[in-house]
Amino acid sequence: VCLLDQTKLPLKEKYLECFDYQSIAKAIKEMRIRGAPAIGVAAAFGIALAAQNSTAKTLDEFLVEVREATSVLSRTRPTAVNLFRAINRMINILQTNKNTDVLTLKRLLKKEAEAIAQEEEEMSQRMGEYGATLVRKGANILTHCNAGALATVDLGTALAVIRKAHEQGKKVHVYADETRPLLQGARLTTWELIKEGIPTTLICDNMAGFLMQQGKVDLILVGADRIAANGDVANKIGTYSLAVLAREHQVPFYVVAPTSTIDLAIANGNEIPIEERSATEVTMIAGQRIAPEEVNIYNPAFDITPARYISAIVTDRGIIRPPYTKNLAKILS
């Protein structure tokens, strides 16, 4: 499995070759691959790799090995539900084909991983098309973190909408938040948008409110890592502040996410596990210490935006408006 190492961007386009599930798990943990749909797809291929690599002589031994891979991969990152959904789909293949042989299972697992990737790609296309209907000509769009092709399989979620609007000749302009601590906006989103020739301005996170006050932002588009049944959204830390500011300044705030990101088993945002990452992500930038060694650090990687701040959720099955509890359940049924 070959991954573009996102920790090296934008300075180097370096591909990482993974020959076993352990290296995929490590790549997800270290955020060499990141973004909710992308880590789901990577985990599925990790499980397919574990199956391919197995030298088990019996079906029972094979199942033990593959299940170990599913358990290691599910302990990589806790917030994005896409990871668990993809792993569960792979486990389902094992469960529904109990009476077959190892060789057939190896083939079926690889096929399922490919299907998950293919479906994510198609969902990006459809989100892009639905979302572009919300974008008027000449719009200034603010986005946070990286919700692009790098975070998915192709096109992205929020960036799929931007790409479609650009393709339709809408002459959009994007403000990309840098997104501290890991700078996904500065390093990845601007890299993607510049490659596409989409006019982009990079801003520091703390500038977004002033831009809205100046009337420079027409709409905000962000991705999601998990959407609860009531429409509360977990996304990259800083999303919540943007949503509150958007309400104050009457700027539409849209979340763009595939249905694989919606988790109806979770009633509201309080139940979504929020990943905490290492202190060095905050104290260091590009290998350089920027804070005293002794300082206390808190580094939550995601926050929860309550549903009441969200103007609409753009999915691959259409645009969902409040009341979210009713309309999310309806679209998934």
Ligand code: MRU
């Ligand atoms: O920590 P990351 O970089 O994996 O966080 C990514 C995000 O928060 C994205 O906005 C989210 O995964 C949705 S983009 C498809």
